[in-house]
Amino acid sequence: MSDPLVRLENVRFAYGERTILRDISLSIPRGKVVAIMGGSGCGKTTLLRLIGGQEKAVGGQVRVDGQDVATLGRDALYAMRRRMGMLFQFGALFTDMTVFDNVAFPLREHTELPAELINDLVLMKLHAVGLRGAARLMPGELSGGMARRVALARTIALDPMLLMYDEPFTGLDPISLGVIGQLIRRLNDALGASSVIVTHDIQESLQIVDYIYFISEGRVVAEGTPDEIRHTTDPFVHQFVHAEVDGPVPFHYPSDDYAAALTGGKA
């Protein structure tokens, strides 16, 4: 197996005093779909921002296609981002442009292609996500699932080597959710790209990904293929997969003694 497309080594990250990632090491092999899972607010999205170079790690290294992201200047970083695609949680479509113009945006910004060719490319991308017929609509006229599919078409407009998905399943009905899941898998294989999905939707992920990392309290606490995850005895993964209320991830936010709080400390 060749070297992985993305490799994180002992990455630490903090927003000011608040430590988000303590010591993360993981890799995303070429051609694979990898899920990064964990509870809300555990730093999953931050991981994507580190890979995309929107944040810089406090410690450790983030390497994408052999390059240390933190050391790249602006031009080199932008050159790298042209080979990456990121799907934002709610699509982040440009609301003042039609669906067509949204998908054409990266092509128009980064290529000198003639309008006819851009037209064909955009229609092909939209066809791939099943929304060629919606090309003339405005983003406000789309449902949540459709908006995300359009955003997906825009993400793959420049045929990226790495696709990043930030919570792609959030707030979708079961049909849209299945559609997005299948599209992520199919597009990854068709483009020969690699994908990272940041999500907490365990059931959908188990069906489409090749490998899963679990993150909790800024560390990788478990990892494995979907089969290994289904049969694991790890208490954290077990709680996560079976959606148990209490376990290694506590129900209560850390607080002082309950009885003392109720009696104003007089007990």
Added chain:
Amino acid sequence: MGGLRKLGSVAIEVVWQLGFIARFFWLILVYSGQSFTRLNLTIRELYFSGVLSLLIILVSGLFVGLVLGLQGYEILQRYGSSDSMGTMVALSLLRELGPVVAGLLFASRAGSAVTAEIGLMKVTEQLKAMDMMAVSPIARVVAPRFWGGVISMPLLAAMFSTMGIFGGWLIGVVFIGIDDGAFWSQMQAAVDFRYDVLNGVIKSCAFGVAVSLIAVFQGYDCVPTAEGVSRAITRTVVSSALAILALDFVMTSFMFRGL
């Protein structure tokens, strides 16, 4: 002691903010290339900031001119010089009221809209998405809006003054019956192009830069929540108004010294 500490922290915050705005301004200038090589980006903003502000600017200009006409006549006739009404109306508008009132209206009409638009783009992650697509949001979103505002402002101020003078003429000549020839010829004799008109244009350009910079900065810098955007819009209108009035005082004191 606590008060002193608070004062210190406020001072540091203000200086930090000013430095941040200065850096942001520099970035806008550095990334302004696209605003002019891809003119359609800037023309779109000219339409939104300039053309769509026309109505409020023209109507307000007319009313300000009408009021100036009434007040001016009332005062001037005491000294038997009601023929100078044209001069008074034109000078007040060209030197002060045109740039200042048009600037204030522009800040509340176009500045707030720019802040809201950029702020909402930030809330909905459109700016981040653009940045991840290797397209600089400053070059693609901020700079065209900035230049759209900077170009619109002096044009709007000129139209405001024109409508104001027309309003003054309506009151003075049409309703009150001042001699038409005296109205215009006194104005022509008393208004100097460089001293009065050009200084007014310079003022409106400065206000355009100030308002546009404040508007794009507040939008770009806002806390990405509904409340954050609403606060940013308020700050745009308030800071723009203060900036216009303060700049006006400083510029007037340099420009018009009764020489």
